[in-house]
Amino acid sequence: MNRDSVFYTIIFTFIVTFAFVLPLTLAEQGTSEMVAKNTETARRKAVLTAMDIPFTGDAEAASLFQGVTAREKDGEVLYTYDKGGKTVAAKEFFGMGLWGTINGILAVNGDVTSTVGLQIIGHNETPGLGGRIDDASFKNQFRGEALKDGKLKIRSGAEAGGGPVDPGDGVVDGITGATRTTQAMEVIVNREIGDIKKLLGASR
Amino acid sequence: MNSKQAKQILVDNLWFNNPIFIQILGICSTLAVTNLLSNTVIMTLGVTFATAFSSWTVSLLKNLIPRRVRMIVQVLIMSFYVIILDILLKAYLPEISKSLGPYVGLIITNCILMGRAEGFAQGNPPAAAFWDGLTSGLGYMWVLLTVAFFREFLGFGTLMGYPVAPKGFVPWTIMVMAPSAFFMVGTLLWISKNIMAAREKAKGGKA
Structure with missing residues (x-):
């Protein structure tokens, strides 16, 4: 058969696409339960870690x-x-980063006066720059950081850098070279604090 | 494929016809992933796997593929291996899958895969094509690891995430950003071309 005839081309393309896509579909279907379980485990671990x-x-x-x-x-x-008589509250958040959605868990104490922890579940920020929001050095700053007037400030731009600052002042250090991601995190975290406060108030 | 040919392919792909500094292929990922060694290791392993198997498959099917849809079929084959890799990582190694993020999918657009499929697998038997894909991946790997070694060391003062720089070391922020990879690849290109030229000259002198 002529390999370059229109008929052969159509038949060949159909068969070859079917042959390669079928195993992919089966693999995707076969592992979807496992992937869902992995995602759920990762989310639960993030909640626990954020709650310290x-x-x-x-x-x-x-x-x-x-x-x-x-x-x-x-x-929501x-x-x-x-936690030994003290309430810790946490909630999953989805927010807009520089390139895509930043997804994670923020935990605060019962009367929403300080943060307990931050965990990042997923993000699409620049690796090595904005991606460092998932570094321990950034996340650890949220362990017991007191809020100031119910808000948290993250130092960005030229102010960023210089390492962790006083946990009592409501200010954490941002990431040098990732101004937009840092600013996005500040917006996300503060909105999240407000949301948790509302949810806590509603449940009392 | 005899051992002489195999050796020739290996030497070519690692050095004389290196995909990065001679063919200048796969530069996009070279810029993106090389600021951390750990990401580079996984990315280059993925590319090596995908290039070897897609070249092998292209070579197996080369007499069946109609010429006018040749490239589309090649891309289909590459996508197949890359997506399989992505699915398996997500199911069995979720931590690694997370740290790789969108990189795995981007292997499909790595020019080395297409370059080897078109340039080698299309006209050679499957075993040779597999070996060519594998060694091309290794050629890509050693160059990227070299670039990543310097970028991570100078940019963060760490290697594979472990701090190794002396106390008081000031990280070079430029090394974290993509442009520094251009400087690094340019420098490597310059060094390797010089070595090649010197050898050529020495050979010429003797003869």
């Missing part, structure tokens, strides 16, 4: 997560945990 609840391994994380109360209101889930 230490764990080792997936099994312990799963059992500890049983102690976290999840309440849903208007499609608020996680609360009783």
Whole structure:
């Protein structure tokens, strides 16, 4: 058969596309449950870490997560945990970064006067620059940072750099060379603080 | 493919016909991923895997592929291996999949895959095409690792994430940004061309 005839080309393209796409579809279907489970595990671990609840391994994380109360209101889930008489509240956030959505967990204390922790689940920021919001050095600053007038400031632009600052002043250090991502994080975190406050107030 | 040919392909892809500094292919990913060694390692492994298997498949099917849809079929084959890799990473190695982010999908657009499929696999038997793809990937790997070594060391003062720079070291922010990869690749190109030219001269002198 003439390899360059229109008929052969159409038949060949059809068969070859089918032959390559079918295994892909099967692989995607076959692993979709596993992927969903991985995503859920990662999210639960992020909630625990943001709430400053230490764990080792997936099994312990799963059992500890049983102690976290999840309440849903208007499609928003608020996680609360009783930590030796003190309430810790956390919520998943989705916000606009420089290139795409930044998704993570922010945890605050019960009366929303300080942050307890920040975890990033997913982002599309520039690797090595904005991507460093997922670095421990950035995230650790949110461990017990007091809010000032209910707000948190993240130093950006020329102000950024110089490392962690006083945890009592409501200011954390941003990332040098990633001004836009840093500013985006400030907007996201403050909006999130407001949302958690509202949800906490509504549930009382 | 005899051992002499195999050696020739290896030497060509690692040095005399290196995909980065001779063919100047795959530069986009060279600029993007080389500011951290760990990302570079995974990216180059992905490219090596995808190039080897897509070249092998293209070579297997070369007598069946109609000429006018040749390139589309090649891209289909490359996408197949890259997406399979992406699916498997997501299911079995979610941590690595997360740290790679969009890079895995971008392997499809790496010019080295298309270059090897068109330039080699299309006219050679499957085993040779596989070997050519594999060694092209390795040629890409060593150059990117060299670039990443200097960029991560100078840009962050770390290697594979571990701090190694002396105390008081001031990181060079430019090394974190994409333009520094241009300088690095340019410098490597210059050094390698000089070595090649010197060897050529030495050979010429003897003869």
